[in-house]
Amino acid sequence: DAKTTQPTSMDCAEGRAANLPCNHSTISGNEYVYWYRQIHSQGPQYIIHGLKNNETNEMASLIITEDRKSSTLILPHATLRDTAVYYCIVRVEGDTGRRALTFGSGTRLQVQP
Amino acid sequence: DAGVTQSPTHLIKTRGQQVTLRCSPKSGHDTVSWYQQALGQGPQFIFQYYEEEERQRGNFPDRFSGHQFPNYSSELNVNALLLGDSALYLCASSLLGGKLFFGSGTQLSVL
Numbered sequence: 001d002a003k004t005t006q007p008t009s010m011d012c013a014e015g016r017a018a019n020l021p022c023n024h025s026t027i028s029g030n031e032y033v034y035w036y037r038q039i040h041s042q043g044p045q046y047i048i049h050g051l052k053n054n055e056t057n058e059m060a061s062l063i064i065t066e067d068r069k070s071s072t073l074i075l076p077h078a079t080l081r082d083t084a085v086y087y088c089i090v091r092v093e094g095d096t097g098r099r100a101l102t103f104g105s106g107t108r109l110q111v112q113p
Numbered sequence: 114d115a116g117v118t119q120s121p122t123h124l125i126k127t128r129g130q131q132v133t134l135r136c137s138p139k140s141g142h143d144t145v146s147w148y149q150q151a152l153g154q155g156p157q158f159i160f161q162y163y164e165e166e167e168r169q170r171g172n173f174p175d176r177f178s179g180h181q182f183p184n185y186s187s188e189l190n191v192n193a194l195l196l197g198d199s200a201l202y203l204c205a206s207s208l209l210g211g212k213l214f215f216g217s218g219t220q221l222s223v224l
Contacts, residue, residue, distance in 0.1 A: 034212070043117070043203050043215030044156065087155060100146060100169055101205075101213060103155030 004088045009108040012082075018075040020107050022088030025069040030092055033064060034101070035073045037084040044087065044103075047073065078111045085109070115140065117216035119204050125222045126194050134189040134219045138206030145187040146213065147179060148203040156203055162187055191221075199223045 005023040012018040032051050036044040048062045055062045061074040075082055087106040118137045126132050138145050144163040148156035158171035162181035181187045199222050205213040
């Protein structure tokens with residue numbers, strides 16, 4: 001699986017949009033970009049994933065650049081409950097080998113009141 | 114619908130002992146994966162089970178073993194515990210390689 005690079009930490013004001021970047025310059029054509037987050041003392045939680053088109057769900061939006069070498073997770077109106085570590089992961093979806101997720105160190109997002 | 118459940122939530126063992134952790138997958142899921150998360154680090158893949166067999170394994174010694182039962186639940190066993198085995202152990206379930214759903218983990222402390 002392609003490696004990802006994320007900033008170690010970020011701050012965001014409550015109510016503002018949080019934009020979390022991720023670089024994945026070695027991504028392959030069949031690899032999806034996944035985002036998970038981990039709130040303190042809990043297991044990671046799936047947020048969103050995409051291949052090449054922008055995606056949006058009730059939690060967040062995912063913007064993938066045209067060359068697919070980077071992406072941005074957007075939390076449109078951050079709340080204190082969004083304080084967590086955010087992981088950007090690339091992997092093949094529906095892989096018959098059911099490939100494991102490879103987590104990096106993630107971005108620690110601190111939402112400030 | 115219950116999500117992924119793990120037991121126990123916390124456990125304290127001493128060096129050299131053996132431990133068994135348990136996981137029940139989300140309803141309808143057939144694949145269970147186990148991860149180890151040391152303090153301040155991202156989760157590290159241990160192994161994955163489906164159809165009651167170990168299908169993939171990360172870079173962990175054979176002191177770490179597992180089992181999957183016909184009802185898809187799973188156990189993680191660690192023998193000859195070391196201080197460095199202290200970590201949060203996470204179970205995740207999925208269906209057909211789709212997105213993973215994680216439990217809240219078992220916090221293991223080895224003294």
